[in-house]
Amino acid sequence: MQFKPFEAGVEVNGQTVYAIVDGFKMFKRIPSQILLAEGIGQLGANDVVQIDPLAWYSQAAWLRAFERIAKEVGTIHLYAIGAKIPENAKFPPSVTDVATAIQAIDVAYHMNHRAGGRVLFDAVTGRMYEGIGHYGFAQPGPRHIVSRCENPYPCDFDRGIITTMARRFEKTALIEHDDSQPCRQRGDDSCTYSVTW
Numbered sequence: 001m002q003f004k005p006f007e008a009g010v011e012v013n014g015q016t017v018y019a020i021v022d023g024f025k026m027f028k029r030i031p032s033q034i035l036l037a038e039g040i041g042q043l044g045a046n047d048v049v050q051i052d053p054l055a056w057y058s059q060a061a062w063l064r065a066f067e068r069i070a071k072e073v074g075t076i077h078l079y080a081i082g083a084k085i086p087e088n089a090k091f092p093p094s095v096t097d098v099a100t101a102i103q104a105i106d107v108a109y110h111m112n113h114r115a116g117g118r119v120l121f122d123a124v125t126g127r128m129y130e131g132i133g134h135y136g137f138a139q140p141g142p143r144h145i146v147s148r149c150e151n152p153y154p155c156d157f158d159r160g161i162i163t164t165m166a167r168r169f170e171k172t173a174l175i176e177h178d179d180s181q182p183c184r185q186r187g188d189d190s191c192t193y194s195v196t197w
């Protein structure tokens with residue numbers, strides 16, 4: 001279900017958290033107030049929240065901020081925040097085309113979260129640790145990718161991430177939410193997106 005952590009004690013890095021502010025072109029006070037109310041960041045100049053990019057913040061609190069944005073401001077903003085994630089979060093250098101870009105989302109997702117003080121992807125050993133779900137990858141055709149996203153983030157947010165990652169390499173890529181599959185907006189555990197180009 002969207003907005004509910006899979007496990008307690010998970011943290012997300014500040015660089016990623018900042019996307020929630022960056023997703024608002026104007027009116028950055030709105031996400032700032034919501035993050036501050038959830039105990040994330042410090043009040044900075046012009047009432048915009050300051051996030052330390054190197055610090056770690058509670059995933060549960062960050063997800064509550066998403067839930068409030070969805071309810072109080074609108075789910076369209078969740079898409080815009082997701083679209084800003086690739087600019088804000090760390091991504092591995094292996095990304096060279098649409099396939100490697102979509103494939104890298106799950107690695108980046110784990111690189112930007114930690115649990116019990118341990119980052120959930122070890123770049124040295126290539127080992128991934130569980131606790132936050134996944135961004136799936138399947139390639140049924142040469143110009144067709146399917147990503148089943150089973151994680152606590154909202155449906156529209158993940159559509160934003162996948163759209164930006166795909167269009168970085170194929171400007172006209174079509175990203176569709178597969179309505180015949182489960183959807184987190186309906187209380188399910190996953191959403192499935194199809195990317196064609």
Ligand SMILES: [Zn+2]
Pocket residue numbers: 155156177182183184185190191192
């Ligand atoms: Zn969905």
